[in-house]
Amino acid sequence: MGYLYIFGTIFFTVYGQLILKWRINDFGALPDGVLEKALFLFNLLLDPWIFSGFASAFLASFFWMAAMTKFDVSHAYPIIVGGLAILTSVFAVIFLKESVSFLKVMGILFIVSGVYFLSKGS
Structure with a gap:
């Protein structure tokens, strides 16, 4: 369990990150002026998808607290970091049409190998 x-x-966490990026892309760049930035960010908060991203992060924190009752943080956190890196990258390419490069793939492989070695040390 x-x-x-x-x-x-x-x-x-992955859901929240992808939803936030998708909707923020649709809203455009952050304006330069202080008042314009405040209005821009306020409008983001009114978007139901943005709200679902925040709600998703809130739910993720409950799952994290539950995980902390079962595992040492030194075991669970590397798994989460590796899972986040892999799934966020893959789904960002699929759904957000982000680019893939050799260096990005190598970075993911290094993260996965690091997670493997960290889990063997537990």
């Missing part, structure tokens, strides 16, 4: 909590943390 403990790994379900880790998966929930990853799932809800």
Whole structure:
């Protein structure tokens, strides 16, 4: 059951990040003026999808707290970081049409290998 909590943390975090990026892309660039920035950010908060991204982050925190009752943080956190890096990158390419480069792929592979070695040390 403990790994379900880790998966929930990853799932809800990835969802939130992708939704926020998608909607923020649709709103455009952050304006230069202080008042314009404040209005821009306020309008973002009124978007239901943005709200769902924040709600998703809130849910992820509950899954994280549950995971902390089952695992040492030194075991769970690397798994979450690796899962976030892989899934966010893959889904960003698929849904947000972000680019893939050799260096990005190598970076993901280094993260995965690091997660593997960290988990072996537990």
